[in-house]
Amino acid sequence: MDTATPATIPNRANIFSWHFMPWPYLDESFEENYESGWVTVPNSLFDTDKARGLYQEYLDELSYADELEFDGVVLNEHHQNIYGLMPSPNLLAAALTQTTKNGKIVVLGNLIPLQFRPLRVAEEYAMLDCMSDGRVVAGFAPGGGHEPYSYSYSMPLARERFWEGVDLIVQAWTEPGPTTFDGKHYTMRYVNPWPQPLQKPHPPIWIPGSNSPETMYEVANREFCYFLSTRGKLAGAKRSAVRFSEIVEEVGKEFHPHKMGLLFSVYVAETDEIARKECEEAVFYFTRYCLKGHQRNAGRRLTMAPGGLSPQSWQMYLENSVVGAKMLGDAENWNDIDEMGSIFVGSPDTVYEKLWEFVTEANIGNLLIQFHIGNLSYDLTQKSQRIFAEQVMPRLRADSENLFGERFPITIADNVPA
């Protein structure tokens, strides 16, 4: 394989299978006894007998997505919580390099400020890119809210270190070493990592953001992909996508839907009724337990650690939000779930229509879909992925190819990964 020339990628929506790898063995007593599923939730709840085989099951679900020809699988990094048992997503990505063959392996992302030196991230992604024959998408994140508590680091300093760390990593991948790096927070005499990533100039880079203009400008300037990490309804996603595309153009670059990603949860079955019946318990497990402390008002929500935004962005947030406004985790019944517009449950037609709106109205070009929801069983996760791959994915691909061809035509020459 000639790795010097990036493979062209089809000009259509990319569809990924995302796994959060939650702890799936909580019961009703959790709600009563604990104010959060994060940071302070006692790890005595981690039952080692039940844990046996859990990672294998979750990895199998992602390997199956690759067999079904999803465009890739997605992992992310969280610490000290029941929402996602992936403190080191790179370990799982390494396993997936050996069990998947085709799709991308998206790690969204490595938390830069947790590293003593961000060079470590450059090294690990380069290893993964070599091990996967150039299939890695490198995500970087500053840590959303819980991580400064989990790792006792300063949220406002992390924001500064984050972009400096990203620049160090890109330098490590693109400038022939050894070079030096001299920043405010990181100074290195020798930047010269072995191995180097196969993808040139470097693996695609994705950055999660939650609508702050600062992040959008940084991402736009560097021509990375912006992943909107706040779940939300179509209108909100559309606003963000419009704002981001305007910023991309303002800084003199060209917008394409592949520069924008969004997370959804999907459960698809033969009919709307069957789908709801099969996944309802799991959906509420996810919203009530996994989101407690994150996207839920009840309990102690740590998602917006102080200093994570500039004062200007904080003011913007205050002006555009209401204290105690309902979030996904506050859903009390199935109507609420529908209303939130982020968890799509139903027949192939129903799910197609929901997702298609985001593609056609908000120009979202990377659909990142959580199939394993809460404590959904292995069999139902596989079934939902299979029906989706057979009956929803082909339509989304064909229709988005037509749409992007009209709105965002690209020539083969510049058709390289974002």
Added chain:
Amino acid sequence: MKKSTIQVGGKTIEIHQDGSGPPVLYIHGIWDIHTLQADPFPFHEQLAEQFSVTMPVHPGCGESSGMSDIVDIEDLAFHYFDLLDALDIGQATIVGFSMGGWIAAEMAVRNPERVGKLVLIDSAGLQIPGALIGDLFMYVLHRDGGVMQELRELLFKDPDSTIAHEIIPDGRVNIPDEVLRYKSVTLAARVGWEPPYLFNKKLLGRLHRITSPTLVLWGEHDRLIPIANGQAYVDNIPRASLQIVRDSGHSTIIEQPADCIDRITAFLETGILPASDAPALAPAG
């Protein structure tokens, strides 16, 4: 209060000045004038009735610039030396509250000759086993979509009192004050979230360098910075006295302004340190 700005080491610093009499530099805390609200509390007004008070706003807080220049407590200590230079003050009498007291202590161990009499009120800065500073960064966030009870518990003797609810209501205060508060907590997070929380491991071993007579005022029921921290300051500063303010939590200057002013005035006017209150008198928590 007369409001102006001065240039300090490339930063524009908002400064409030008022009163007459001996000069006093007041270094504000995380929840204080300039940070909870722009206006002074009765404590600050009463202090200005006794002294010529200068109350600068920390870099990055209020209308001061320069937040990104500050990455640790030493940066703030040197910023305040630069400020003394800018104001042409050779030796300052300093009153510092909470994080402001920590800054004052960091100044006094570095350049003892620049600090005259020193007043530390419920001050951060030390790491005392069994009396660790509370997790203000966690409790500054709402619980159950708007409840701020735990922050009130950290800051006030009686979290259910009218004043506690007035200053830290559930939900939000007005947006300008919310932004002031966010800036203050952001600055505190820059210098005090790693290591957690709000201490410098090296400070305790340096306190012996302080030459100032030091009045250490502490809220009897301070749950953010337990009184053992005040005791440690007094045990390690050569000339210091611990004065326990009854019926008060961390927000001593807000909960017991008159008591604070009386003690500060008596000390600053005479330079005489009263005998320390026995720490055993202070109930835990």
